[in-house]
Amino acid sequence: MRPHFYYFSFVIASLLLFPGFGTALSAKKPVKLNIAPQYNYGKMAQALPEKNSQSEVKRLNAEAIKLLGANRSEQALQTLQKALLLTTDTGQRWWEAVTLNNIGRVYQKQGQYSQALKSYEQALLINRELGDRVQLGKTYSNIGYLFDIQNRPDLAVFFYKHCLINREISRLVPAALEVDPDAYSITVAQTYRTLAERLLRAQRQISQAQRAMDLLKVEELQQYLLNVPGNQRTAKGIEISPEETPTKEKLDQTLDNAVVLGKELTKLRQISPERRSPQQKQRIAQLVTNQQQLLDRFNDFINSPQVRSQVEQINRTARRQNLDLESLNEIRDNLARLPQKAVLVYPLVLPDSLELVLVTADSPPIHRSVAVKRENLNQTISAFRQALQTPSQNAKKPGRQLYDWLIKPIENDLKQAGTQTIIYAPDEQLRYVPLAALYDGTQWLVQRYSINHITAASLTNFNTQPESKLRVLAAAFTKGNYEVRVGNRKFAFSGLPFAAQEVQSLATIIPGTKKILDDAFSLAATVPQLDDYTVVHFATHAAFVTGRPENSFILFGNGDRINLRDVANWSLPRVELVVLSACETGLGGKLGSGEEILGFGYQMQKTGARAAIASLWAVDDGGTETLMTAFYTLLNSSKLPKSEALRQAQIALITGKSPTSKQQNGSNNISLAVDGSLNHPYYWAPFILIGNGL
Structure with a gap:
């Protein structure tokens, strides 16, 4: 018996597009968010006794999801109908929408698609009446997925777009994103990824796909860090065709x-x-x-x-067509203003393919599809990392395979664009390998292009010009031993023998450098000084660990440490560059999806710092000292952008030759003693620059 179930069946799938929720937003007007705070479940739960009807509704929904997972859909449906009666009898509209979404999921699993659609539509209307764009967007995702599994990519794209539109408006008040009931077929990140795939394959809307891929990275940051705010660029969402x-x-x-x-x-x-x-x-x-x-x-x-x-x-x-022209033209304008010819490259990793999107300053976005399974891609990434981290191994074979997948399909496009710099927004496990170390059969990619990583184009300012005078704070952990516990694991870290020499070399290159070593290199003494300098250099251990942001950390010279979440509390608006010269990823041999690397880049960006350089594995600190000496010499004595100075320093280690830089008034030969035995990518490849490369 279902006395209340169809009370809202009018919910018109027409909610598909209710006014103001489905339209592309104008950049000329600030976006306002309408979230009804009285429907925030967290607040309601605090105000009501534990054994109340709301707690019972929540319990019944959780029980039904377990039953559905155990393929007991009829029992799940009966349980949800009990919850629905409670919500309608007591006026719990927010939980009524959650319950209706779950009822839709049951019908969907049973193959009763018309019933599933009616249930989702009912939830959609309630979300609309409550002004809850977060849950509204997720319900749109449910409807999109429902059409997707019925092989209706046209309507799936339409609804997925509405999920994205509402989600990005909600991001202006990131606390609204925290309430996250388990009532949805796929996650928001999966929605963005699937939307990008459908736009590329079914509709061939490359510029819109690039937009979805860019905002996917913002959503991944939200899932990893929480409370990631949007801006007027992200809030524009995506256009309706x-x-x-x-x-x-x-x-x-x-x-x-x-x-x-x-x-x-x-x-x-x-x-x-x-x-x-x-x-x-x-x-x-x-x-x-x-x-x-x-x-x-x-x-x-x-x-x-x-x-x-x-x-x-x-x-x-x-x-x-070239939809999302406003967003696309903003990116093109940023690329055109860079001193070197730059392009933006987005890979999208899918179960059975790698999709590449290339954005240049002068032409429509370009899409290339590569037939490679995610499993094979990840196996190659793992093999490449192993070879990169072992100087005795040949990294060229896996490096060539990744080159054939990532660069060769767009090789001619890069040439036609006159590319000098690749601005790279990697996806999933591609974040664990340096693009610079891909091998084309003759040379490493860094010998052809500067590489500049970013979190997302919508979160990055490419063109902020650096200050001309370098002021450096250089800190190092050179002696002692400390143990760090991450979850149930322990890691031992010792002082870096070459770190003192690394800091001294930096001070020799850039007079006036402030040096801080060991016990003086404490959290309390160091952090207040950081924003007095344009470059902050830490020669100490840092680790990007899969899982929660609290697992990743920077170790100070006296044994203090700060986790990745708390780094965002630093205020570094005058800092051009933060360098961590001895950090690593994949600690314990485990690779995730690289959110911790994406998160590090974003957290540094959130401090106000323009860019960061970090390493992807633990590097021989003697090789690091050589690379950093070359990098800072170039940065101090030439007019090179940061990304190009890093490139020239890496080439110096590859060739064993002193780098040559070109200044505005002519050429300037920089004399450095470069050890030719440091040509394996183990020594030079782990360092990636994230953020503004100027």
């Missing part, structure tokens, strides 16, 4: 009527059944009938020849 506009207008018209009916029905339902007058009971029945008629008309509409022809039109015109 012109071919989708007629559908939107039709649905908006239906929605206007549905919202009015829904509000009246909600008001009548607040009256207990025994106190309703005959007229009120009749009106409720009439409203439910009207709502069902709206829903039926909508379902007929989305399957009509008119909508089908619009989908065909999208596929026909996709090659000629």
Whole structure:
């Protein structure tokens, strides 16, 4: 018996596009967020006794999800119907929407797609009435996924876009993203990834796919760090195509009527059944009938020849369209302003392919697809890392394979663009390997291009010019032994013998460098000084560990340590560059999806620092001292951007020759003693620059 289940079946799939929630946002007006705080579950739970109806609703939903996971869908449905009765009887609208989403998931798993859609639509309307864009976006994702599994990529893309649009507006108030009930078929990050895939494959909308790929990285940061704020660039979301506009207008018209009916029905339902007058009971029945008629008309509409022809039109015109022009032109303008010819490269790792998107300053975005399974890609990444970290191994073979997958498909495009710098936004386990160490059969990639990593284009300012005068604080952990516990694991760290020499060399190159060693290199004494300098150099251990941000840390010379989450509390608006010269990833041999590396780049960026250099594995500190000497010599005596100075220093170790830099007034030969035995990428490749490379 389901007395309340269809009360909101009018919820019109027309909610597909209700006013203001599906439109592309204008950059000229600040985006405002409307979140109804009274529906924040965390606050409600504190205000109510533990054994109340809300706790019971939450328990029933959790029990149903377990039953669904055990393939006991009928029992799951019965459990959810109990929860739904409780929510409708007590007016718990937020939990009613959660329960309806879970009911939709049960019907979806049973293959009852029309019933699943009705349930999702009911949840959608409640989210709309509550002004809860976060849950609204996730419900859109559920509907998108429902159409995806029915092989309707057109409607899947449409709904996935609405998930992204609402999510990015919500990101302006990141605390709103914390409430996260388990009521959704896929995660938001999976939604963004799938949307990018569908835009590339089904609709060939490359610029929109690049936008989804960029915002995917912002969402990954949110999942890892929490409370990651958006900005006016992220809040623009993604555009609705012109071919989708007629559908939107039709649905908006239906929605206007549905919202009015829904509000009246909600008001009548607040009256207990025994106190309703005959007229009120009749009106409720009439409203439910009207709502069902709206829903039926909508379902007929989305399957009509008119909508089908619009989908065909999208596929026909996709090659000629360039949607999200505003976001794309902003990126192009940033690339055009860089002193070296730069391009932006996004890889997207999918289960059965690697999708590459290349953005240049002068041409439409370029898409190349590479047939490689994620499993094979990750195996090659693991083999490459092992070879890179072992000087006795040949890293060229796995480096060549990754080159063939990542660079060769866009090799001609890079040449045509006159590329000098690759701005790289790696995905998943690609974050664990340096692009600079890919091998083309003749030379390493760094010998052809500067490499500049970024978190996301929408979070990065490419063109902030550095101060001309370097002021350096150099700190080192040179002696002593400390033990660090990460979860149930212990790691022992000893002082770095060459660190003192590394700091002294830096002070010789850049007079006035402030040196801090060992016990003086403490958290309390060091951090307050950082923003007095343009370069902060730490020759000490740091580790990027999979899992929570609290697992990753920087070790100070006196044994203090700071975790990755707390680094964001530093204030470094005058710092151009933070260098960690002895850090590592994959501690304990475990590789995740690289969120800890993405998170490090973002946390440093959040401090106000323009860029950071870090290493991807523990490096021989003698080789590090040589590389850093070359890097700072170039940075101090030439007009090279940071990314190019790092490149020239790496080439010096590869060739064993002193680097040559070119100043504005002519050439300048920099004389350095470079050890030719440091040419293996173990010594020079781990260092990546993240952020503004100027």
